[in-house]
Amino acid sequence: MEPSEVKIGFIGAGNMAFGITKGILLSGGVLPRNVTVSAPSSNNLGRFQELGAAVTHSNTEAVAASRLIFLAVKPHLVPAILREVAPHVTREHVVVSVAAGVTIATLEELLPPESVVLRLMPNLPCMVQEGALLFSRGSRAGPGEGALLKTLLGPCGLVEEGPESWIDAHTGLSGSGVAFVYLFAEALADGGVKMGMPSALAQRIAAQTVLGAGRLLRDSGRHPAQLRSDVCTPGGTTIYGLHALELGGLRAAVMGAVEAATERARELGRK
Ligand SMILES: NC(=O)c1ccc[n+]([C@@H]2O[C@H](COP(=O)([O-])OP(=O)(O)OC[C@H]3O[C@@H](n4cnc5c(N)ncnc54)[C@H](OP(=O)(O)O)[C@@H]3O)[C@@H](O)[C@H]2O)c1
Structure with a gap:
């Protein structure tokens, strides 16, 4: 699938979601109107609207509007949010979590069977397109999903793939x-x-x-x-x-x- 055709959702509108959104829109391949961002308050949504993205207070709406979903909330919120959106996640979705410390096993357990999951560890310089990002594919994510993520995130900085056991080291190093x-x-x-x-x-x-x-x-x-x-x-x-x-x-x-x-x-x- 071409990046221009991918509908992208963000659950969480914090700094990390914003840094990644800026990066993927800069690539020029992703259309702002294909990005939907959800958060409970309006505190952080305005800056996404300025980029041309759609915003909502409903996480399920963001999931329904997207094929690739970034889970960009604090780690302790992940279980509750995944339980909330799980009934709306289909095998067509690709879920990418940036939550530190939340393992692929946990993500796969909380989502419906056959869900495609990837775990991504970015760092703050994504905000200025100089991030260092490492991702790992879950048990049902194929090389195609890895390649799509690499293409989309390319403008955010260096994007590397590795086993999940490296993610914590990447957190420490980068x-x-x-x-x-x-x-x-x-x-x-x-x-x-x-x-x-x-x-x-x-x-x-x-x-x-x-x-x-x-x-x-x-x-x-x-x-x-x-x-x-x-x-x-x-x-x-x-x-x-x-x-x-x-x-x-x-x-x-x-x-x-x-x-x-x-x-x-x-x-x-x-x-
Ligand atoms: N910052 C970093 O350097 C860094 C690096 C690597 C990984 N990460 C990971 O990235 C994730 C996000 O970090 P961050 O720094 O971007 O956090 P943040 O700036 O605190 O943003 C958190 C966002 O989550 C939203 N939120 C809270 N409850 C929610 C709910 N029930 N449903 C949907 N959204 C909800 C908040 O909404 P409001 O806008 O309404 O407050 C806010 O927009 C974390 O898991 C962190 O581990 C961060």
Whole structure:
């Protein structure tokens, strides 16, 4: 099926739903009028209307109007909402959940037999089409559904497929990783302030440094150690700074942070 023909529904109108909607509409392949978004209040629906999407307070209406349904509500709401919409989900629907920690087994259990389910873990930079997304196919989702999702979500950023066992690691590395990068950017800017720079300028320069380094890393396809080595003049400033970071245990701290966030995602999934 061509993306332009797919009717897409969102249950939940929060930040993640908005980021994904902006991305899929940017592709140009999806028509805004083919997107329907549901949420209990009108608090967040206006911005979807501005994009040309249809909005409703009825989750079942969103399901009835769509073939591909994104479940974008807080994880604790998923069981009740799936029970509510399950009678309206047919074998023609494809349900994509972004709820952290909610397993494919749980989703399949709550939906009618033969439901096609995928689990997707996006991250916040989807909002600016620079997300890192990993999805896993449920037991009844075929390569065709995976390919459709990849095409639709392409404008949201990097979209990869993997086994469900990687989803929690992806949450630690990339979902939470965004916050780890912000902490690093804040520390870079604070370093600039300590060395006498005005705070606002240091912050702008830190943001651009993180962005530029990230783009170079992604676009060059080179290993970060190679790029780092390119910046290190023997006896120069960077190797002195890197030595300070190694003494501070940055590498171990970041690996520990990804591990801690992954373990927490696993723990939340078991609850
Ligand atoms: N934010 C992230 O970085 C991130 C990353 C990966 C995954 N996720 C996952 O994405 C999901 C959504 O997160 P979010 O940050 O977008 O949350 P959010 O901004 O808090 O939005 C939640 C949305 O759910 C709606 N909602 C509440 N009860 C509902 C119901 N009964 N039926 C339909 N909609 C209902 C809310 O409606 P109102 O508009 O009326 O309040 C709101 O629009 C979560 O499961 C989270 O785990 C988030």
